[in-house]
Each structure stands twice: as structure tokens, then as C-alpha cells.
Amino acid sequence: QQPVQSPQAVILREGEDAVINCSSSKALYSVHWYRQKHGEAPVFLMILLKGGEQKGHDKISASFNEKKQQSSLYLTASQLSYSGTYFCGTERRAGNMLTFGGGTRLMVKP
Amino acid sequence: EAQVTQNPRYLITVTGKKLTVTCSQNMNHEYMSWYRQDPGLGLRQIYYSMNVEVTDKGDVPEGYKVSRKEKRNFPLILESPSPNQTSLYFCASSSAWRGGYGYTFGSGTRLTVV
Numbered sequence: 001q002q003p004v005q006s007p008q009a010v011i012l013r014e015g016e017d018a019v020i021n022c023s024s025s026k027a028l029y030s031v032h033w034y035r036q037k038h039g040e041a042p043v044f045l046m047i048l049l050k051g052g053e054q055k056g057h058d059k060i061s062a063s064f065n066e067k068k069q070q071s072s073l074y075l076t077a078s079q080l081s082y083s084g085t086y087f088c089g090t091e092r093r094a095g096n097m098l099t100f101g102g103g104t105r106l107m108v109k110p
Numbered sequence: 111e112a113q114v115t116q117n118p119r120y121l122i123t124v125t126g127k128k129l130t131v132t133c134s135q136n137m138n139h140e141y142m143s144w145y146r147q148d149p150g151l152g153l154r155q156i157y158y159s160m161n162v163e164v165t166d167k168g169d170v171p172e173g174y175k176v177s178r179k180e181k182r183n184f185p186l187i188l189e190s191p192s193p194n195q196t197s198l199y200f201c202a203s204s205s206a207w208r209g210g211y212g213y214t215f216g217s218g219t220r221l222t223v224v
Contacts, residue, residue, distance in 0.1 A: 002152075032212045032213070034212070034213075040217075041200060041215035041216060041217055041218055042153070042200070042213075042215050043215070044211070044212035044213060044214065046212075047211065047212045087152065087153060089153075089212075089213075094206070095141065095160045095206060097143070097155050097158045097166070097168055098143065098155070098158075098204075098213065099155065099169070100145075100152055100153040100154075100155075101152065102151075102152045103152050
């Protein structure tokens, strides 16, 4: 079952923050986050395993609330290079198929 | 360079003419998957494979076949393509170890069936 992402689209000015949410109705083993720029392949950002951890690198971080089966991606002090479509992907168990949400289109303006 | 290589990048074909899209990875990954991407529908999984000779259907397997005879290769076969299979296709691979690494995607194959 496809995870639900929100919002569907967001427009930011450089330096502003954004949060993208991903929720599932099923128990999850892992949540992945990817960014796709127009005309390119999705690029892996980070993975969170069940256990309620939080991860991050640079100004992009993510959390996974195992009890709620929800993950959030946090983009702080956004840069122009952050523009693109962000997808969360969920696995219900190790080695299970990775199912993607519908995507969140992020546009960062100068 | 670690990568997933898909071929061809672009393909225009006619209805009913069998075709194969190749996918190869050089990272010794166990998991491989095929996705199609259509406007407004996101990434939908066609087939996935956990290892050699182990494949399973994804969400939209109708009209497609796959095989995994070698660890590095995972070709996608359209036996009788139809116009509703016009799409952007991605192959992806991943290690079975979930210690911080997700899927690496190929550059994509844009298929048009007329």
C-alpha cells in the first residue's frame, strides 16, 4: 500500500525551512528518502530503520516515529539546490519491495 | 565507479514488437527492482528481485517479465508492448545490508510505444 506524502507541493524562499511528511497505515521496517530533479533519476538521501531514530547530514534531517508509522524530512535554511521532487519509500520488512509515496514538489526561489 | 547502467536511454517501438531493456549493476547488490514513472502517478514498482533466481511481482507487473540469472543483471522484457506501457522506466539496486544505504537508480529509459 502506497505511503501518503504531504504536502504535495511547497514553494520556499532561500533560507526558509520546510517539513515533508510521510505516513503509512501498515507497520514499517524502514523509510527511505529520495530527491529527484527534473529529467534525472531519484537520488538516495537517507534511510531510517524501525527504532524511532533520527538522522541527518548537512541541513537535511529526518525522523521516524515507529508507533505512528510516520516519517518527516526536515530541510533547514533551504538552498536553490534543494529544489526537486522528494519521495519517501517504505519497506514493510527487510528485503520487501520498496513502495514510494506520490512525491512532494519543492521549489526554492532566490 | 559504482553505478547502475540501463540501456537504451530512449526507445520508440511499435505495438506488439518484443523488446528488452537491460540493467546491470557493478556493486554486487542483492536487491534489484524495476519501476515505471508516469506523470501524477509517482514511482510504481513492476518487479523486484532479492537475489539470483528470486523474483516477485510489484504493484504493476502485467505485461512485463523479468529474469535474474546473474547477480549483476536484471533485464525487463516486454513481450508484446502496448501504448499504455509508454513511460519512463528506472532500474535500481541495493545491498541487502540496511546499514545506511538505500537504492541506487539507473539513468532511466524513456519508452514510447506507438
